[in-house]
């Protein structure tokens with residue numbers, strides 16, 4: 001399928017490169033050019049792959065999926081008032097894109113690990129919908145040794161978190177040693193893993209998400225990210 005064509009100023013504005021009214025100056029200065037040297041005006045209809053900005057191809061069009069290794073200490077929010085944001089790790093112009101890039105669900109400030117971000121609203125909805133039940137694996141460090149009944153309680157589908165009415169769906173606990181576990185859950189309730197351990201009288205001191213569906217971090221270091229194909233998501 002051929003990429004769709006839109007006005008040059010609209011394209012550059014939506015990808016966060018500049019305000020639409022700045023395009024004539026960027027054309028005059030040779031900052032924005034056509035890959036085949038064709039002449040351009042602000043209202044020329046172009047596709048994303050025809051245009052260069054400072055000699056470089058443009059960022060991908062809408063439909064971007066970013067796999068990030070979130071470090072602990074960053075917040076999954078668009079609100080600068082909440083501290084350093086996960087969006088601060090991305091190129092500045094990506095924060096100006098329209099549609100906006102948002103996190104697929106959230107990780108708590110002190111949780112590290114695999115975080116997806118996308119500007120595709122339908123994909124975001126699908127991946128966060130309770131119907132979809134994407135398995136997510138968390139590595140947790142616990143304050144107190146396990147008692148032994150936690151695996152059965154989490155697997156039972158009867159655990160009700162403080163302040164909630166419906167029980168958590170069955171979750172799989174794997175024990176590494178008496179204070180280190182992995183937990184696979186298919187929901188995304190608020191602070192779910194920490195609250196599940198609180199419900200069995202324990203406390204999570206460190207939490208890391210190692211997988212989301214079929215995706216893992218591979219060799220991405222904390223703070224790094226890469227673009228992935230939406231098709232690679234289950």
Ligand code: URA
Nearest residue numbers: 107108191192193194
């Ligand atoms: N569960 C939590 O408690 N925190 C997270 O960040 C994710 C799942």
